[in-house]
Amino acid sequence: MIAEMADTLNFDTLVKEIEDLVKEKNCGPILIRLSWHDAGVFSSGALSGGCPNAAMRFTDAGEGTFGANAGLPTVALTLLKPVTEKYAETGFISHSDLWALSANVATKVMGGPDVPTRFGRPDAKDSSASVESQVGRLPDGDKGVVHLRDIFHPKGFDDKDIVALSGAHTVGKCHAERSGFEGAWTEDHLKFDNTYFTHLLSKKYEAETTAKGNPQLRCPVSGTMMLTTDMALLEDEAFKVHVERYAADQDAFFSDYVKAWVKLQENGCTDLREKL
Ligand code: HEM
Incomplete structure (x- = not known):
């Protein structure tokens, strides 16, 4: 059968x-x-x-x-x-x-x-x-610059890759009952574009504590949120240059994202084939 x-x-x-x-x-x-x-x-x-x-x-x-x-x-x-x-x-x-x-x-x-x-x-x-x-393998959303590098560099990703991959948060939401964080990064959480980066640069975020006791940031005007790890991309110049580049140029984001994402999806694999 x-x-x-x-x-x-x-x-x-x-x-x-x-x-x-x-x-x-x-x-x-x-x-x-x-x-x-x-x-x-x-x-x-x-x-x-x-x-x-x-x-x-x-x-x-x-x-x-x-x-x-x-x-x-x-x-x-x-x-x-x-x-x-x-x-x-x-x-x-x-x-x-x-x-x-x-x-x-x-x-x-x-x-x-x-x-x-x-x-x-x-x-x-x-x-x-x-x-x-x-x-040491998966990142925590309440940590900062050092943690991002500690997690991603041993996987073979550089600072540019970390910023590009973080751009996936342009889609989706945090769920209180799953991670303890709450909310979406963008207004249209089902649209894959570079809004995550434009929001990081243009919105003012305020610190808050979620009902589950987790620290995060929220923009009181749009209601959208950021994790501490997202905001860390603005704190370090080596990260920030890429945030600025991707906010100004969606094609650059897509191109760098695809390279880093495919590497992530294939990390540690051998003998992969082009066809199923
Ligand atoms: C940089 C460090 C990262 C941290 C600290 C982080 C943390 C989180 C957290 C806490 C959530 C909320 C989960 C939930 O409550 O359902 C989340 C959601 C999400 N993350 Fe990340 N993440 C990181 C990197 C990434 C990367 C590299 C990708 C993919 C390239 C990614 C893709 C997503 C997506 C798509 C969602 C939304 C899931 C949903 O809507 O159910 N994240 N992330």
Whole structure:
């Protein structure tokens, strides 16, 4: 039965089903975050390993239980379930490749750049293939400049990459029940453009504490928010030059974002193929 079904599946229908899901459920941002946290645990510094492998789908231990991933194994994977059952559980595509492809299709649907997806990420067989902890691998939103470099440099990203990747916050929201932070970075949280950078430069933000006790910043006029890590991009000249460049030139943002994002999605992977 599964083998028969696999014969009828093809790449174009897979992409179309992801596009339809993103439009129908407005779930583009969380699909980007799913791929980012699958791949983002990678490090080649003192901590090593952590290539994208969809370990988050196991919730008995490991990545599926990390506080930083709250909402991903539950909300994101529930949304993706119909596509997962049809395409990943039949062996047509690996779970990790599906997460990478879904993020890239979502980016495009929301008006962002075309992102090429390569294939061949391996899937964890159980939670033991998870990295040991989120500490030192995934960033905390209440920290600053030093923390951003401590997290991203060992993954092979420079200051420009850190700024470009942070621009993904032009879409999506913080949810009190997931991260303890609250609100959206931009007024249209489903549009992938350079508004995150124009907001950083043009809006006045005031410090506040969320109901969950987390420190963040909010613009009282627009109601949009920023994390401490977002504001850190203005504090350091080596970051700020890129904020200014991306605010003035969306094409420059898209071009640098695609390079850094593809590197992130492929970090630690070997022998990836152009075609599924
Ligand atoms: C630079 C350090 C970063 C920090 C501290 C950070 C932190 C956070 C936090 C706290 C949330 C809210 C989660 C929730 O409550 O649902 C969030 C959401 C999000 N992040 Fe980041 N993030 C960072 C970098 C990135 C990167 C590199 C990407 C992708 C390239 C990304 C993409 C997203 C997206 C799309 C959302 C919205 C998710 C949704 O709407 O459900 N973030 N981030």
